[in-house]
Amino acid sequence: EAGVTQFPSHSVIEKGQTVTLRCDPISGHDNLYWYRRVMGKEIKFLLHFVKESKQDESGMPNNRFLAERTGGTYSTLKVQPAELEDSGVYFCASSQVVGGYTFGSGTRLTVV
Amino acid sequence: AQSVAQPEDQVNVAEGNPLTVKCTYSVSGNPYLFWYVQYPNRGLQFLLKYITGDNLVKGSYGFEAEFNKSQTSFHLKKPSALVSDSALYFCAVREISNTGKLIFGQGTTLQVKP
Numbered sequence: 001e002a003g004v005t006q007f008p009s010h011s012v013i014e015k016g017q018t019v020t021l022r023c024d025p026i027s028g029h030d031n032l033y034w035y036r037r038v039m040g041k042e043i044k045f046l047l048h049f050v051k052e053s054k055q056d057e058s059g060m061p062n063n064r065f066l067a068e069r070t071g072g073t074y075s076t077l078k079v080q081p082a083e084l085e086d087s088g089v090y091f092c093a094s095s096q097v098v099g100g101y102t103f104g105s106g107t108r109l110t111v112v
Numbered sequence: 113a114q115s116v117a118q119p120e121d122q123v124n125v126a127e128g129n130p131l132t133v134k135c136t137y138s139v140s141g142n143p144y145l146f147w148y149v150q151y152p153n154r155g156l157q158f159l160l161k162y163i164t165g166d167n168l169v170k171g172s173y174g175f176e177a178e179f180n181k182s183q184t185s186f187h188l189k190k191p192s193a194l195v196s197d198s199a200l201y202f203c204a205v206r207e208i209s210n211t212g213k214l215i216f217g218q219g220t221t222l223q224v225k226p
Contacts, residue, residue, distance in 0.1 A: 004155075006155075031212075033213065035214075035216075037219075040218075041218060042116075042202075042216045042217055042218045042219065043156075043202060043204075043214075043216040043219075044216070045211075045213040045214065045215075048211045048212075048213060055211055056209075056211040056213065059213075091155065091156060093156075101158070101214070102158075103148070103155050103156035103157070103158075104155050105154055105155030106155050106156070
């Protein structure tokens with residue numbers, strides 16, 4: 001079974017630009033989660049999709065972040081405009097049941 | 113509010129020695145506890161979890177963790193460390209909610225020296 005795929009693996013953008021991260025979950029997994037680790041700190045929850053619906057987006061830091069999951073398959077996380085403090089590693093995870101996670105390898109975002 | 117603490121930023125051990133990476137938690141109700149590992153340039157990999165049952169949980173790569181309810185701890189252990197165990201380790205607790213989101217600790221870097 002293919003795992004959770006994220007791309008790009010790395011992205012370096014300038015402050016004020018837009019970046020879109022993509023996550024392809026394991027096929028058949030209804031639950032999709034986004035997490036973020038800012039350098040040296042804990043990994044923090046951003047949001048949770050069940051199929052195409054946002055179940056919980058309490059962790060989204062502000063309205064510069066927009067997550068979508070069209071058709072309940074892959075998900076995108078757009079940051080527009082990016083700020084320096086958005087730098088970090090963005091993880092995606094999927095599961096068939098709530099809490100049974102498989103994580104992707106992450107996207108390292110650097111905003112300069 | 114639920115929380116997880118990993119009191120050590122870094123743990124250094126010599127290869128062949130036992131290792132312990134500490135984790136304490138604060139939850140209401142029974143905790144679902146996890147350990148994940150991140151090797152350099154890799155994603156988060158599941159090591160083990162405690163849901164219920166035996167307090168000593170065995171996981172991948174020879175790791176185990178001991179759930180201690182009275183001390184609210186879930187320390188990760190391995191009897192004999194390998195250089196290849198050097199990585200970043202995260203303890204997490206699953207929130208009791210419809211989301212089931214994980215609350216992570218800050219992470220502990222394990223450095224195993226030959």
